[in-house]
Amino acid sequence: xxxxxxxxxxxPQAPAQTPPAPPPDYPEHPPAPAEQVARGEQIxxxxxxxxxxxxxxGGETGPNLVRDEVVLRDxxxxxxxPIVQNGLPARGMPKLALAAGDIAxxxxxxxSQPLSDRGSPSNLDILVGNAKEGxxxxxxxGRCTQCHSATGDLAGVGSRYEPKTIQNLIVSGGGxxxxxxxxGGAPVKASPPTTVTVTLRSGQRVQGELxxxxxxxxxxxxxDGTYKSFARHDSIPKVVVTNPRQWHIDRLPQWRDAxxxxxxxxxxxxx
Amino acid sequence: MIKTRxxxxxxxxxxxxxxxxxxGLDPRLLTKPxxxxxxxxxGDYSQRxxxxxxxxxxxxxxxxxxAWVRRLTAGPDAGDGGxxxxxxxxxxxxxxxxxxxxxxxxxxxxxxRLSGSILQVNGILYVSSADNAxxxxxxxxxxxxxxxxxxxxxxxxxxxxxxxxxxxxxxxTPDDYLVSLDAKTGQERWHKEIADFSxxxxxxxxxxxxxxxxxxxxxxxxxAPGFLQSFDPRTGDLQWKFYxxxxxxxxxxxxxxxxxxxxxxxxxxxxxxxSYDPATQTYIFGTGNPTPAYTAQLRAPRDTHTNLYxxxxxxxxxxxxxxxxxxxxxxxxxxxxxxxxxxxxxxxxFGGKSRKMxxxxxxxxxxxxxxxxxxxxxxxxxxxxxxxxxxxxNAKGQPVRNAAKDNTVAxxxxxxxxxxxxxxxxxxxxxxxxxxxxxxxxxxxMYYLTDTDPRRLVGLGGSEQExxxxxxxxIVAIDYQTGKRAxxxxxxxxxxxxxxxxxxxLLFANDGAGSLVAFGLRGRRxxxxxxxxxxxxxxxxxxTYTVDGRQYxxxxxxxxxxxxxxx
Numbered sequence: 098x099x100x101x102x103x104x105x106x107x108x109p110q111a112p113a114q115t116p117p118a119p120p121p122d123y124p125e126h127p128p129a130p131a132e133q134v135a136r137g138e139q140i141x142x143x144x145x146x147x148x149x150x151x152x153x154x155g156g157e158t159g160p161n162l163v164r165d166e167v168v169l170r171d172x173x174x175x176x177x178x179p180i181v182q183n184g185l186p187a188r189g190m191p192k193l194a195l196a197a198g199d200i201a202x203x204x205x206x207x208x209s210q211p212l213s214d215r216g217s218p219s220n221l222d223i224l225v226g227n228a229k230e231g232x233x234x235x236x237x238x239g240r241c242t243q244c245h246s247a248t249g250d251l252a253g254v255g256s257r258y259e260p261k262t263i264q265n266l267i268v269s270g271g272g273x274x275x276x277x278x279x280x281g282g283a284p285v286k287a288s289p290p291t292t293v294t295v296t297l298r299s300g301q302r303v304q305g306e307l308x309x310x311x312x313x314x315x316x317x318x319x320x321d322g323t324y325k326s327f328a329r330h331d332s333i334p335k336v337v338v339t340n341p342r343q344w345h346i347d348r349l350p351q352w353r354d355a356x357x358x359x360x361x362x363x364x365x366x367x368x
Numbered sequence: 369m370i371k372t373r374x375x376x377x378x379x380x381x382x383x384x385x386x387x388x389x390x391x392g393l394d395p396r397l398l399t400k401p402x403x404x405x406x407x408x409x410x411g412d413y414s415q416r417x418x419x420x421x422x423x424x425x426x427x428x429x430x431x432x433x434x435a436w437v438r439r440l441t442a443g444p445d446a447g448d449g450g451x452x453x454x455x456x457x458x459x460x461x462x463x464x465x466x467x468x469x470x471x472x473x474x475x476x477x478x479x480x481r482l483s484g485s486i487l488q489v490n491g492i493l494y495v496s497s498a499d500n501a502x503x504x505x506x507x508x509x510x511x512x513x514x515x516x517x518x519x520x521x522x523x524x525x526x527x528x529x530x531x532x533x534x535x536x537x538x539x540x541t542p543d544d545y546l547v548s549l550d551a552k553t554g555q556e557r558w559h560k561e562i563a564d565f566s567x568x569x570x571x572x573x574x575x576x577x578x579x580x581x582x583x584x585x586x587x588x589x590x591x592a593p594g595f596l597q598s599f600d601p602r603t604g605d606l607q608w609k610f611y612x613x614x615x616x617x618x619x620x621x622x623x624x625x626x627x628x629x630x631x632x633x634x635x636x637x638x639x640x641x642x643s644y645d646p647a648t649q650t651y652i653f654g655t656g657n658p659t660p661a662y663t664a665q666l667r668a669p670r671d672t673h674t675n676l677y678x679x680x681x682x683x684x685x686x687x688x689x690x691x692x693x694x695x696x697x698x699x700x701x702x703x704x705x706x707x708x709x710x711x712x713x714x715x716x717x718f719g720g721k722s723r724k725m726x727x728x729x730x731x732x733x734x735x736x737x738x739x740x741x742x743x744x745x746x747x748x749x750x751x752x753x754x755x756x757x758x759x760x761x762n763a764k765g766q767p768v769r770n771a772a773k774d775n776t777v778a779x780x781x782x783x784x785x786x787x788x789x790x791x792x793x794x795x796x797x798x799x800x801x802x803x804x805x806x807x808x809x810x811x812x813x814m815y816y817l818t819d820t821d822p823r824r825l826v827g828l829g830g831s832e833q834e835x836x837x838x839x840x841x842x843i844v845a846i847d848y849q850t851g852k853r854a855x856x857x858x859x860x861x862x863x864x865x866x867x868x869x870x871x872x873x874l875l876f877a878n879d880g881a882g883s884l885v886a887f888g889l890r891g892r893r894x895x896x897x898x899x900x901x902x903x904x905x906x907x908x909x910x911x912t913y914t915v916d917g918r919q920y921x922x923x924x925x926x927x928x929x930x931x932x933x934x935x
Binding site: 122152213214218350 | 826
């Protein structure tokens with residue numbers, strides 16, 4: 098019962114819908130006119146980027162301004178202006194002869210910079226592995242071929258999913274419940290369900306898809322769709338749970354990242 | 369059986385200028401084991417969450433039954449029961465500084481998330497959720513008053529409860545106010561701004577009243593410095609402010625940062641209540657992760673850059689706000705391993721000597737025991753089998769991060785996942801067995817770095833994490849003398865919300881499958897489930913107390929407060 102992601106990798110689906118973005122938790126600066134933002138960027142590049150970096154996120158000597166508490170509090174340059182015009186001698190910041198209007202433009206540009214990319218997916222190339230070593234692992238030490246085949250269930254997997262999705266599936270065996278889902282590529286179908294066999298006192302065995310399990314009841318959905326639940330008292334009835342991803346779960350503590358990367362590099366070649 | 373002296377009886381607490389005690393909270397209750405009251409976040413200052421009550425025990429717990437249940441509704445219109453609903457509750461008393469409140473389900477309307485502790489003083493329960501507070505009659509659950517705070521926004525992740533001083537209550541709002549209410553009426557006494565909203569602070573912690581101090585922490589997921597503040601319970605005036613990162617040249621710990629600018633943006637938020645040791649008058653609390661969370665390049669380029677006092681257990685003098693000692697549980701953290709889990713104070717034998725100690729089962733999967741008078745390290749043990757982010761434990765007893773398990777472009781398989789081996793969920797220490805009970809998760813995630821320019825990473829940005837499997841969730845019992853687990857009880861997959869043990873030999877827990885379960889404790893053998901009630905998604909840690917001589921077990925689920933007792 099280790100055929101977890103055979104089914105899950107076989108049928109690409111339509112891209113999942115993106116849920117509507119929740120309202121921002123914190124007030125955002127109202128967007129300034131595009132020309133003011135552009136002007137602000139230009140003034141910043143000419144006067145400030147030498148120390149603070151061309152993107153204002155910190156340079157050799159000047160700190161990151163995008164997350165600076167004065168910038169965060171500032172609305173239209175009113176808090177930034179005195180610092181620019183007077184300098185901060187103790188911290189090595191010279192005073193700059195910029196007009197209030199120029200500083201307001203700089204502020205408009207600073208406030209237009211995104212604060213954090215929290216929750217954004219990686220768009221970087223994750224492929225660092227060696228495909229040949231991955232193939233050797235697939236057929237050898239990894240013992241993947243006990244359940245999987247490059248010409249069977251995994252044929253063409255490299256053209257169906259982006260590399261990161263394949264890599265996550267190698268570890269999870271399918272159907273992982275991600276906090277942050279990967280972007281791009283086909284969504285991953287749910288893997289086969291966890292099943293349960295309940296052996297009653299009479300010896301009768303009832304099998305089905307596990308619905309609910311606690312110390313007090315076990316519930317299942319029989320193959321014909323019937324829902325059945327049984328009270329549990331100590332070890333009666335006998336309950337045996339079969340998770341189709343068990344091999345992958347048992348594998349979790351043993352993985353070496355290099356083997357995961359190599360396997361990914363190999364599987365993406367299965368076009 | 370380990371003989372353990374009761375910490376809580378050590379020093380009778382004396383207030384120099386104690387509040388007038390009428391119907392309100394007698395401060396002496398705070399230093400005693402919780403019995404007929406639950407007067408502070410964890411029932412008492414030690415945070416052991418062990419009750420000496422034994423009316424409900426292993427022999428009769430099967431007769432535990434529902435005393436009452438009260439569903440609460442958040443927001444200004446909570447009093448209207450509708451055509452067929454219950455009679456209208458009292459109209460909400462409205463506070464807050466916002467002209468137009470931001471609409472937030474669970475705060476301005478709908479079912480609140482009751483993930484905080486509930487105070488029980490003189491037969492009245494004081495319940496809070498983000499922007500909402502209620503007083504409830506502990507005998508039948510009817511609402512006496514409801515206070516609602518018009519929010520200007522902020523991260524509405526939860527509220528951990530209220531604190532009490534005489535007849536006055538204190539709670540924090542997500543938009544960074546400390547609000548004091550008159551416990552008798554729910555009328556606001558005052559509110560004070562406690563953190564800068566524009567830096568995206570948000571405030572969830574249950575304040576802790578110690579003597580004439582209201583201790584207040586805040587949270588932040590941007591690059592802002594953490595701090596603990598003490599306010600005057602009468603006036604709300606600031607008494608002292610302890611920054612958890614260096615803020616000025618010459619501050620201690622600055623040498624553990626790449627620069628002053630990095631330190632001043634270094635995080636270490638204080639978002640879970642700490643414990644209090646009356647003997648040394650120290651408040652012992654945990655601090656959160658350094659920021660930016662997922663890369664150390666700009667804040668800690670060298671091994672000596674441990675980023676104090678992030679991910680640390682910190683002791684400060686409650687009167688002065690000055691540091692007494694600290695112990696860092698994750699030096700130079702890159703995984704968001706907050707050390708904010710309850711520091712549990714206890715006395716007992718260690719290495720053949722009687723010791724006053726503090727222990728913590730930390731989010732990073734490691735368990736620590738310290739001498740709470742000096743901060744001396746006594747023991748470190750890995751309690752999660754899955755935790756693989758560290759490569760060693762150093763001479764100081766600190767796990768040493770394995771850089772290969774950081775967020776990487778190619779992806780690293782690491783455990784715990786972001787939720788940690790445990791999190792805010794309160795543990796429970798049973799002094800009769802010397803075992804700390806902890807809800808544990810053994811979840812793995814692939815950690816991907818999303819940007820190779822560390823300058824662009826702010827707060828919790830720069831990381832994509834995909835959960836790829838789990839060895840399961842469980843309740844574990846950790847022997848403080850060895851750090852070894854005496855037992856591990858697997859749960860159905862959900863994540864327990866906190867624990868309670870009692871002298872009746874019982875462990876009350878959320879089983880992760882919608883039930884409150886009473887387990888019979890059996891020494892060092894795994895516990896036996898004896899009783900349960902399916903009440904849905906349980907939101908806080910169970911509590912117990914007596915009212916009119918009857919022992920109750922109290923817990924919240926799905927926006928309702930549930931009280932159980934023997935019939």
